[in-house]
Amino acid sequence: MKWKITSLPGEYENSDETKAKAKKEALAAVINIKINLTDEGQLDVNKLGKKWVQKIGLIYSTLNNQSKGRIDHLIAFSVRADEYACNYEALLRLNTSTIDKIFSDAKLTTASGCKEFWPCGTLLAQHYSSYCEAISASEIEFSQMPPTGIVLRALAVNRALQAALFIDKSIETALDLLCDASHALYMAGAGDSKADSYNHHKNNLRVNGHNGGKNRHADMAALKKWTIDKYVSELSEKKWKSANAAAYALKDEVIAHGKTIGANAVLAPSNAQRTIATWISEYKKSV
Numbered sequence: 388m389k390w391k392i393t394s395l396p397g398e399y400e401n402s403d404e405t406k407a408k409a410k411k412e413a414l415a416a417v418i419n420i421k422i423n424l425t426d427e428g429q430l431d432v433n434k435l436g437k438k439w440v441q442k443i444g445l446i447y448s449t450l451n452n453q454s455k456g457r458i459d460h461l462i463a464f465s466v467r468a469d470e471y472a473c474n475y476e477a478l479l480r481l482n483t484s485t486i487d488k489i490f491s492d493a494k495l496t497t498a499s500g501c502k503e504f505w506p507c508g509t510l511l512a513q514h515y516s517s518y519c520e521a522i523s524a525s526e527i528e529f530s531q532m533p534p535t536g537i538v539l540r541a542l543a544v545n546r547a548l549q550a551a552l553f554i555d556k557s558i559e560t561a562l563d564l565l566c567d568a569s570h571a572l573y574m575a576g577a578g579d580s581k582a583d584s585y586n587h588h589k590n591n592l593r594v595n596g597h598n599g600g601k602n603r604h605a606d607m608a609a610l611k612k613w614t615i616d617k618y619v620s621e622l623s624e625k626k627w628k629s630a631n632a633a634a635y636a637l638k639d640e641v642i643a644h645g646k647t648i649g650a651n652a653v654l655a656p657s658n659a660q661r662t663i664a665t666w667i668s669e670y671k672k673s674v
Contacts, residue, residue, distance in 0.1 A: 401479050406517075409478035414521045416498075417470040434554045435547065439565070443547050446540050446572075453537055461533060465511075465541035471518045472510035473498040507546060507567035508539050508574035539575035543568040606651035614641050614663055615670050630671065634663035 401409075432440055447458065454461040481496040494500025501510060512535060519532045533541075550564035617640065618633055627633035638659050645652040654662055 401482065405479065405482045409475055409482060410517060410521045412478055413471050413474035414518075416474045417467045418522070420467065420470065430548065430551055432548070432551045435551050435565070439547060443544060446544055450537065450541055450544065454533070458541070461537070461541045462545045464533065465538045466545055468515060468518045468538055469508070469511045469542055470498065471521070472514040473501040475514050475517060476501050476505075476510050506570040506574075508542060508571035511535075511539060511542065511571075512574050536575045539571050543571035543575070546571065606649045609648055610641065610645045610652040610654075611666050613644055614666055617641075618667055618670070630664045630667040631660070633667055634660045637663060 432443060450461055451458045477496050477498050495504055515535045515538060546564045546568035550561040553564060554561040617637060641663055642654050642659050645654050
């Protein structure tokens with residue numbers, strides 16, 4: 388299942404050629420960008436207040452464990468992935484022939500315009516799978532691509548740390564960055580919730596299917612036992628010459644009894660005689 392929790396407004400179709408070109412250009416634009424995660428001399432997370440300090444600390448600890456101590460690499464990866472998503476979306480819109488019909492705002496054909504239009508994390512959630520396809524394993528410092536939810540949380544940490552840097556310089560910028568962090572966390576939680584719901588539904592289907600199969604087999608096994616008991620009890624009197632002859636004689640009674648057991652034990656009249664004959668033949672071979 389693709390980890391996408393939102394549909395972009397004015398979605399459109401692009402050719403595979405256009406997507407491949409946009410993917411290549413978007414990756415080239417971000418793969419070598421330098422990312423300054425923190426400025427140790429100025430960073431004071433405590434300026435964000437107690438709740439944000441607790442939130443950042445909790446997320447940071449979780450991500451640090453999941454990245455095996457390489458959280459700086461994870462945060463840098465998330466920033467590049469977000470930059471890629473914004474560039475990729477802008478390039479797709481720039482190259483579509485129906486751009487004028489979708490949005491008149493030309494800014495949406497630029498990465499910065501996309502950042503302004505969509506809340507932080509939206510495009511990352513939408514295009515992360517494309518980034519995973521575009522970037523080679525040798526260009527990352529992980530054994531495998533981090534899950535979307537983890538990348539969104541790492542992006543949220545980055546935005547919160549940036550807010551701490553800006554809080555003395557521009558309170559407006561700091562608040563915008565905290566809004567970015569909040570939305571990225573919301574996207575991560577909503578996406579994980581949807582994925583959990585989907586997986587829970589799949590698991591329920593599997594369990595119910597397994598239990599349903601057990602019930603069906605149990606009902607048919609009960610009918611088979613009843614049929615064999617009936618055959619054995621009447622064999623000395625009826626002296627059927629073959630399993631098929633016995634099945635022909637018992638067919639109506641077996642069908643009727645199956646209906647009393649349940650829907651899973653009902654034999655179709657067209658197949659009942661053959662099924663009963665098979666049961667009797669198996670029994671005769673076993674004794």
